[in-house]
Amino acid sequence: MNGDDASSSDKPTPSKRDEYVPISGLTGFEKWRRTMAFLTGIGISEGDRARELANVQINNCEADKHYLMQASPSVVFMLKHLKVAGCELPPSNIVCAPCEGPLSHVSGFVPDDNAILLCAGRFWSRKHLEQSMVHEMMHFYDNCRFKVKWDDLRHHACSEIRANNLSGDCSFLRQLRRAEPGFFKKHQECVRSRAILSVSQNPNCPDVATAERAVNEVWDSCFPDTRPFDEVCWSHTLLTCLRLTPF
Ligand SMILES: [Zn+2]
Numbered sequence: 001m002n003g004d005d006a007s008s009s010d011k012p013t014p015s016k017r018d019e020y021v022p023i024s025g026l027t028g029f030e031k032w033r034r035t036m037a038f039l040t041g042i043g044i045s046e047g048d049r050a051r052e053l054a055n056v057q058i059n060n061c062e063a064d065k066h067y068l069m070q071a072s073p074s075v076v077f078m079l080k081h082l083k084v085a086g087c088e089l090p091p092s093n094i095v096c097a098p099c100e101g102p103l104s105h106v107s108g109f110v111p112d113d114n115a116i117l118l119c120a121g122r123f124w125s126r127k128h129l130e131q132s133m134v135h136e137m138m139h140f141y142d143n144c145r146f147k148v149k150w151d152d153l154r155h156h157a158c159s160e161i162r163a164n165n166l167s168g169d170c171s172f173l174r175q176l177r178r179a180e181p182g183f184f185k186k187h188q189e190c191v192r193s194r195a196i197l198s199v200s201q202n203p204n205c206p207d208v209a210t211a212e213r214a215v216n217e218v219w220d221s222c223f224p225d226t227r228p229f230d231e232v233c234w235s236h237t238l239l240t241c242l243r244l245t246p247f
Contacts, residue, residue: 022055054098057121061096064126065118065133069094072130074168078137081228087144089116089137096120107132109139111150116140135167141228151204153214158222160195161215166229169194191223 023034037044038052068075069091082089099105099119106122109115116136123129142148142159149155164170170190192215200211 058096061118061120064129065094068130074134078134082141085144107136109136111143131168135163135169138163138166153199153205154218156202157199157214158218160198161222164191164194
């Protein structure tokens, strides 16, 4: 539910796909023929080539998703806390699919289905995917623990503030040293602007000024709320902050 993601209010919609046997489902000569056709564009329709590309992107997304669910400290941490909270998130509820809509929408949380949608082919790196997963898992956590009403702009704003603060969405600011003057102010500005953008895309939000007002109204209570993290994790790779939380 921010500029990079979408949720109940603004979710990217999976593209419809009809019956099509992907290359990965073929064997022998036909597999070789279709692979060459895909690579060269010869002997394959634009539609089939597009579907094959979508299939490759889904497979790559699924592979990275499973890797992160095993190897990413922040993703594993969130999975554990979701389970403790009684909201276990199985891999089957994290779905890689082609998406329609603006390319800036890369993921979304779908409360009605208790599912996370990852837009295959829209992540520029595994780190980007990791941050998006943690962001959506924060929404999942809030939805489970705090019974969020997503059509209430203040509820939406609070979850966006937390998700953007804790997921690493503003992690480019890690380039700056924590001790640098103005670091925390820049981080807060990043979190605030991304939250406002997401809330402004809520169907119940008439304009950006209303979104800004909703974010401002809940900021003081939601920004310091780092649950289930003990603090903001400035490095999701090392995740040093997690050492403070015993399991
Ligand atoms: Zn969000």
